[in-house]
Amino acid sequence: MAGGVYIDQGQARHYDGNVTAFVLVTCFVAAMGGLLFGYDLGITGGVTSMEPFLAKFFPSVYRQMKAGLHENKHENTYCKFDNEILTLFTSSLYIAALVASFFASATTRILGRKPSMFSGGLFFLAGALLNGFAVNIAMLIIGRVLLGFGVGYCNQSVPVYLSEMAPAKIRGALNMGFQMMITIGILIANLINYGTAKYKHGWRISLGLGAVPAFLLCLGSLFLSDTPNSMIERGKHEEAKAMLIKIRGTENVDDELQDLIDASEEAKLVEHPWKNISQPKYRPQITFCSCIPFFQQLTGINVIMFYAPVLFKTLGFGAQASLMSAVITGVVNVGATFVSILTVDKFGRRILFLEGGVQMLVCQVAVGVMIALKFGVSGQGSFSKVEADVLLVLICAYVAAYAWSWGPLGWLVPSEICPLEIRSAGQAVNVAVNMFFTFIIAQIFLLMLCHLKFGLFFFFAGFVLIMTIFVALLLPETKNVPIEEMHLVWKSHWFWGKIVPASSRMASPNVLGYNNRKP
Template identity: 50%
Template sequence: MAVNGSAGEGIPAKLTGQVVVCSIIAAFGGLMFGYDIGISGGVTSMDVFLKRFFHSVYVKKNHAREDNYCKFDDQYLQLFTSSLYLAAVVSSFFASKCCKKRGRRITIRLAAVFFLVGVALNAAAMNLMMLIVGRILLGFGVGFGNQAVPLFISEIAPPKFRGGLNVCFQLFVTAGILFANIVNYFTSSHPYGWRISLGGAAVPALFLAIGSLMIVETPASLIERNHPERGLATLRKIRGVQDVQKEFEEIVATTELAKQIKHPFKNLMKRSSRPQLITSALLQIYQQFTGINVIMFYAPVLFQTMGFKSDASLLSAVVTGCINVVATLVAVFCVDRVGRRFLLIEAGIQMLIAQSITGVIIAKFLHATNVLPKTYSFVVLFLICFFVSGFAWSWGPLGWLIPSEIFPLETRTSGFFIAVSTNMICTFIIAQAFLTMLCRMRAGIFFFFSVWIVVMLIYAIVFIPETKGVPIDEMNEKVWKKHWFWKRYFMPKPDHYLNRKNKNGSMKKCSKLSKKKRK
């Protein structure tokens, strides 16, 4: 994903305090994103919030003898959660343009502004419209932040430390989810608890806003925007050494090469780009259809459905949040040791076991109006933690890492944009549809996600190559061209493609072209 991605050998660089501080400040964009993910589920389980904005859901939950699976089935309630991700899809396109034309730092600053305005509207909301508009503005912040922050960290980090620093973004996302769950737990009984919870997003947003005034612009962005002298000075500053000429020349060379690509999205449609495009898009689809965001968005709602009281359901969400953070740290230390494929396959099996057994228990013991027996409730909580841990050290961080490293330079930016957009679209679909699916499918929803896990597990085993330790610019030669299936996309088209009749029936022309090519 970084412009000078494969550089590293023979380049003098220190891990300076400047780089560490800038990376942490930028990673607060991930904390903001994680807080947005985690806060909605807790808020939508609070009675005072439901009574004010979703009164019919409040009545079903507290006063009507309602089906366990349908208590929270409300399209507007789902829109409160999902509107953020639909806005993020749209804004990420404009964010990619802003990153290129105005720089990474200003894009991060705009993300902070969107976050702060969205937080203010949500915390002060007097009606549903204010609430939804606030969520949409938060979605703009997510789109700008998710596009700029990983790119920013990759470009300022020394090559040998790039992987670890980049995972900070994902680590901060999980920390944000945990932070949100803790806030929800302590504010749930307060009359204005939902305002405090939604307003709590101002803490990481303010930190990002103030920090965005302090961070440096990346050398790659400065050079790309025709400021080579400033780029060289910044490079010396963040590397902590004067001898940066080799890295500077590599950035200049790759930037000049990138400028020659006038239509990156057109290049992305070429036959040789299909392996990376298909794999990165499917990774995002599989990541969301594991069912992970059902737990992240709606954990308190899900636990209340199973019979946990309000406080207990929020505390259970805190437990899963802690597991999420710890397991992400496992990924930081293991991904470059055991490899990507091993983690994807192992975790796929782990998540399949957890989802399947959870589905069996709920199908057998949770009926329309009863409460899940206490023992089985804790078994389900354990299984959900087991599921979350597997996701957090595999499909969570690797769903972002692999797309960032498999594209060649000429399609890297456009390819990663497609990955981000696919992820946000799938996140929107899950967030908007889950409560309705739970009502209609009941325990079958867990088997629905289990089927998806089987599909993605097969894909990981058969089609995902190992990319551990392979320089980005050598990925095609060392990975894709040697893969048993994907290598065919790098070979010349066979004669039967050339000899195929076109609409005018000009078979002879095709045959002559084929003979000419063979000569």
């Protein structure tokens, strides 16, 4: 395939080192930042389907749901939950995360990755407590904004931290620890929602328990060490060497250290990362840091993750059945992410992207057809037990495909392709685009469901087709390539090799002094 470029492994440097217990524990603690994001993704949809929560904060939606009527008094299943304030409760977090990602970029670059993770945990802790004790809409929204700042800081710093700490040969697996924690957070949230839904104030427990993973991240980050890349970036070369020895488990780290120092020296020549990231030599990075999160959100996955209980209830599942269905999809999500961790460094990123895209496309079209045949345009109808089971199987297959492809790879690839001089800026772009389109989808999904009806699933399927073609043509393979030698994949690519200037570091490793050292 045109995009299937694998760089000559003789070109890429291979550093000495082992997979140490220290780096595994460190990456596990850092990956807990994903718990925050996952817990919020899972908790929100369940809470917004709880009747006591709706009765207290969204009485019009509650009355509409109980009556089974839209505000125009014509029964329409698709429009049961269409309410702008209700969707603002979900989506306000993501616009806050978008804003926070730019502040987090500066914090990550100037102070290091560790302080950004701690700040993210602190913001999330405050937001979870505020939501748990909320007595009005204002408290809910302010709490969501604080949660958004927490998500923005963690999503900015954690993937970069994991990519920089991990050895190249298992970078994919360790980086995916972030996505694994997201899926575990979603599952835990679904289980909590299922358990608390029977209580009048169960929603308070669901929202307030978000403080637990936030506290764990704050506590864990106090004991983390920063990455060698970050230490060198801030002029701490001796500390960086000691850390490199510790995480690689060998004294022979001089080649890798020198490459990191050279990369840092070139990075210092870049006075304005936000201006320079738009230069031609960084065109591949800005393309993928923008397009991957854009497509990731337009897979339609957040339709499931945000609103699974609401969606299942809309399609005729009972209250407890809808929450249990969300738990089932959460279990599938965790299991499929584990599959990705085991395979990403063996088979590579491209094959997972492509297989996942095809499977998601098939499942979305099938779900759309089922809903069209049963509910039509009027939105009147219901599924039989067998049909509901088939629908659940299709949604689980869709979730599995996302969980071993676009879910984890959407964070892994952007975090590993950027050179040090634009890494913080590139990750900020990734987070900002991700959060912006997460906000858009969260804000308009219920409106789209009301107006597009079953066509919504075909809408997302169209984007899945486009993004799969995009990867097939333009994404080179990045497995087993040291993070500071990623420039070689662009030089070898059929398309990007024509775009990236031959004089840039990407195209000429000699600029970093590689010609003086053995490959």
